Amino acid sequence: MLFLLLTTIFVRLSFGLHFSNVLGDNMVLQRSPQQAVVWGFSSPFDVVTVNFNGFKDYTAADLNGQFRMVLPPMEEGGPVDVLAMSTITGDQALLRNVMFGDVFFCSGQSNMEFTLGSGFNASEEIARANLYPNIRLMTVGQRTASPTPLTELQTIEQEWSIASNESVGGEDWTYFSAVCWLFGRDIHDYLKGAVPIGLISTNWHGTPVQDWCSSDALAKCNQTKCKHATCNGVGADEGNSALYNSMIAPFLPMRALGAIWYQGEENVGTGPQFGEDYYACQFPAMIEDWRDKFDLKDMYFGFVQLAAYKENGGTPVAALRSGQLAALELPMVGMASAVDLGDLYSPLGSIHPRNKQTVARRLAATAKALIYKEILVHQGPMFAGAFAANSSKISGSIDETSVLISFDPDTLGSGLIMKKVCCPEDLDYKYCSGFQLQTADQSWHNAMAMVYGDTVVVSSAMVEDQRVLGVRYGYGDWPVMTIFNKEGFPAIPFTYTL
Missing domain, CATH: 3.40.50.1110 (SGNH hydrolase)
Incomplete structure (x- = not known):
């Protein structure tokens, strides 16, 4: 054990004081309110002083020779030079042009x-x-x-x-x-x-x-x-x-x-x-x-x-x-x-x-x-719920086999839009919506979709007279994506069982 310890000490002493290699000249240290940390290696139990911009303090290296200094909170700006010095060897290490x-x-x-x-x-x-x-x-x-x-x-x-x-x-x-x-x-x-x-x-x-x-x-x-x-x-x-x-x-x-x-x-x-x-x-x-x-x-x-x-x-x-x-x-x-x-x-x-x-x-x-608490839309419409049209009180000509999709209000932004997209050759354009409906036989059918305010109405002639069990959007390796908020963020794919 003593031999191993002495070997470790010899290696550290021969290498000399240095900052960790994740730090370097021209780097950025985190500004306040956090307190940035600089650290490095010297001899075990060495006392290392750190000096920059009028700040000076010391810290002791641990058994492995690692020292660590927590700096005072610093406002954005710079540059500064950060100097570390060993009290045992007098070795110095310097970080230049730090922001x-x-x-x-x-x-x-x-x-x-x-x-x-x-x-x-x-x-x-x-x-x-x-x-x-x-x-x-x-x-x-x-x-x-x-x-x-x-x-x-x-x-x-x-x-x-x-x-x-x-x-x-x-x-x-x-x-x-x-x-x-x-x-x-x-x-x-x-x-x-x-x-x-x-x-x-x-x-x-x-x-x-x-x-x-x-x-x-x-x-x-x-x-x-x-x-x-x-x-x-x-x-x-x-x-x-x-x-x-x-x-x-x-x-x-x-x-x-x-x-x-x-x-x-x-x-x-x-x-x-x-x-x-x-x-x-x-x-x-x-x-x-x-x-x-x-x-x-x-x-x-x-x-x-x-x-x-x-x-x-x-x-x-x-x-x-x-x-x-x-x-x-x-x-x-x-x-x-x-x-x-x-x-x-x-x-x-x-x-x-x-x-x-x-x-x-x-x-x-x-x-x-x-982070910066800016009030802005930063997400596409997120699925909030779905229900069959025949269970709603919506008036008009919406087919009873349709499904109505609602979205989290915080993700709607200025409102929903439906974009025209290039459709796969094997997909009928009127069903090129990215939505699919599931029927009682567990099969999925491509569906049409229309935007009504903050709601999307999904329907398909292929599910007429059948019980609709589920709805999904944006499913697949290369899905059709048509629903966005006006800020340009795409609706997030989802699968939902009714």
């Missing part, structure tokens, strides 16, 4: 990894980045996984950088995340450029939700062993939690305002770690666990409901979209539905739609409402 503002994590699989140069209007979007020097970026490297939580990153793709066409417009699938950048830019503009924005892109293509969950989060859904060929991450053998341990855990001392998430495709399917029921448990468990581990109980979390896509003849993605909705039961969680943004001709496959601008704008709307 205080709002910090966001951006995580998930390939649609979050998807870089700006692969999306629509790539050249224009990349060129504009030079206008945003107060947005700072960091990209965590891949080829990194661990069976236990790490205190530092194994690889870094892009160290903290000032936004520019170089730092935003890297090679495809390297840096920087398109959704993350566009979201951060929208928030920056909303705050009129007065608040620096820090964006941390930590994602990995083709990874399921369980890779991003701690062992505690997995235990909440009775998951302890990986059963999916790719759930270890590409080239990793460590099992579940491998990417949480290596790409999330090193950030845990950091203060942040929130996170955005674009993932779910890898959990589409059947089996114990796939589909609606599993995701409806594990995804909310992950969110709650991240909040616990970061010690940020009110941490904002925005996620993307999966877009329409067809891969290898189609996949049962509708169930996964339904499972995602369970996260909305948690406070401070917002959803940006992308169901209407399918991109059949994307050169990267329809699973990778190129319209990341709309995705980011919808995510930013949830952040404006939930």
